[in-house]
């Protein structure tokens with residue numbers, strides 16, 4: 230992470246990284262997401278169920294090891310968590326060299342993966358604004374100490390197709406990772422004053438601190454918006470996926486065996502002795 234990127238990340242709370250993935254990686258990830266969407270959409274309302282510590286209802290796939298909530302319908306979204314277990318095509322994102330260079334610059338303690346979700350957003354769907362530094366959001370605090378940035382949680386979003394405002398672009402409220410007051414606005418990503426929509430191309434990535442207020446515009450286009458989100462934090466923070474919030478990371482035995490030691494270490498939290 231170079232000096233300009235660090236300066237901008239500290240100033241506004243996010244950066245856009247062009248060409249993070251090769252076009253071959255984009256094609257292979259997009260095909261894997263399409264396959265998984267079919268499986269998840271067909272199983273989302275079926276047993277077995279997992280009730281998240283936050284109350285949300287998920288289908289827990291015994292066959293593919295993922296958790297999914299939502300619906301394939303206009304205005305709705307499918308959120309597929311723990312997607313690593315479903316297809317080795319996603320392994321390219323685990324210990325991805327360029328990604329880890331950014332993560333090590335932003336997370337001071339040994340970093341682990343604490344969040345993995347594929348978001349599939351159908352026409353009419355929006356992601357309401359959330360985050361922003363305030364007393365209730367201290368878990369994901371953004372800090373600068375001992376001369377460097379130290380984040381309790383950052384996320385990388387990988388784009389597998391072009392994404393503009395009409396297609397439900399990711400939105401940010403620059404600088405809110407350092408705000409002190411509760412946001413006085415509602416959560417509407419299309420109308421909140423100060424919202425910036427980040428338009429990107431296939432292969433680009435957006436890196437942001439979870440302390441930043443963010444969301445996603447309404448997808449008003451005919452193209453379904455599909456993105457891969459991977460979160461990182463210090464090793465003592467457990468899963469931050471909604472289905473498994475604050476539980477051990479959900480990595481199946483076969484995924485664990487398939488991973489290299491370096492990849493396995495990225496899921497090894499303080500409580501995990503394997």
Ligand SMILES: O=C(O)CCC(=O)C(=O)O
Pocket residue numbers: 348355356384398399443444445446456458
């Ligand atoms: O991409 C979006 O629509 C919103 C994503 C989001 O809220 C998140 O990654 O926390």
